[in-house]
Amino acid sequence: MDTLLIQTLNSLFYASILFLIACGLSLVYGVMRIVNMAHGNLYAFGAYVAAWVIGLVVDSLHWTLLFVLLLSGAVAAAAAGAVLEPLLLRPLYKRAEEYQLLMTFGLLLILEDVMRLLWGPHPLTASALSDALASVSILGVTYPVYNLFVIVVGGVAAVCLWAFVYRTRFGVMLRATSQDMRMASALGINVKRVYVQAFTLGCLMAGLGGAVVMPISGAVLGMGVDALILAFVVVVIGGLGSLEGALAGALIVGFVRTLGITYFAEVELAVLYLIAAVVLFVRPAGLFARA
């Protein structure tokens, strides 16, 4: 019973990080039909910026304020996205999609080294945050409160994103553009602006994901690439371009990973990729694909 509870919480923890990464990947694909291979690096960028900012002020501020500073990672990633989309992706929308993939692959290589250049090869972390919250006892099981905080952040982000996409005027424009870009454009929607906003929003979520995971796993080189591959599995299972799919995919991958680490650690990754391959084989567009 205890193990079951801990494993469930761990799964939810993974799932909430994965959702934060994958929802942006899916959103960008849904709106712009681009698979952003540099998405994982924006997640890593969020982690680095948050660790750096918090590291600067960790001794002078009260620990509750440090939690607010986690948002710096999300903002920084969003700002990066707002610059990168018009600069590097916009010239390519009319070209074959191979070029878009290649561009984002080039961006991945650049961002990876820019982070090494800025913050050096050593991991950064801000464990003051996870230490500040200690542990709590749930049904006789001790569990770190910070992990619960991450689960809550993931949940809140999912609800906010859902409300944003399905309950606001901007969301309507976003969905209209994603369904038929030319028609939306003909109806007076500024598609260029929607593209920048969607890309920025995706990066914001990724940056947030990076920032909240940082106090636990640190900001390390290569974390972006690892996250990207898992996010691919998530969106392939859930269906590229679908937010519900990203959520379902994140939960599935989160639970399988937790099970995998416990029972079949050697082939855990292989099992995940095989699940993705099987889903793609049976339902090519993913479990929650739109028609």
Place this chain on the structure above:
Amino acid sequence: MSPAPARPGLLSRLELGGAVVAAAVLVAVPLVAAPFQTITVCYGLVFAIAALGFNLLLGYTGLLSFGHSAYFGMGAYVAAMLVKYLGWTSMEGFLVAGTIGSALMAGLFGLVCVRYTRIFFSILTLALSQVLWSLALKLFWVTGGTDGLRVPTPTLLFGSLAPTSDKMDFLAYRYYYYVLALFVVSVVVMWLIVHSPFGKALQAIRDNETRAEFVGVQVRRYRWIAFVVSGAFTGLAGTLWVPLNGLTTPDILYWPFSGRIVFFVVLGGFKTFWGPILGALAYNYLETYAVGFTIYWQLVLGIVLVLLVLTMPQGLAGTVEALARRLRRPALT
């Protein structure tokens, strides 16, 4: 746009001249260059074989694989396993087993992958290659995990050329010519494939799948065959790569390595036959020197790739071709 010359099956005079000059230069390399330089070119030739195989899919069939590390790595690991478990030392044995092994793996993965095109094809090839990577990484009692498997220098030509005590010397002369010979064979075979009716059918599929199907091309089957042939070429390259490196690690199965193969081909230009070869040689030089000159070589490569996509989408070969055309017919520009 078409990679084929006006008279299919025949080399244009320019191409023939270029090929002869290039072959002469490649034969002369070990005689004039230092062993280190020769080995760098040797790596380039190995990568060029992989790039040729990859481009059968991207340039001729219109499928962008992001999982070719699987077949390159398969070739390398088959050779390494044969050394470790069966004690084989013959390079010919490795080549046959490595090529067949990768072709089988491509045949298996291909069954799933060729059902899709475009982005789904790319993601699926990527995901499947990562299955192999994670197995190579995690099943360390079989594959050595991150330490990889060591591969001693093999004997060449059915045991008649044993490795000498000076490994560098052996690799820079005998092994270089061995690789060069196989490279020439690969180029000729690939040239014949893309100019055969089968190659034409692939190009028809690339340009318009529906029409190709309408004139009787079995699209999925042809794609599968192209996938297997592509995997076999890449596997051959992987097997040839192992003795050069002396070691195979899961890194060559990891997806950035697939990205590197993509890079060769885009750098050279995937709309031409020769582009991938040029790209592999050029990339290999770029990387060898960028690594020596800065630790931020990924940054250099990334910037090069971004600039290529923005300003030279036809790659090196495509740009040279366009320039040549412009020089020949100045009135039309």
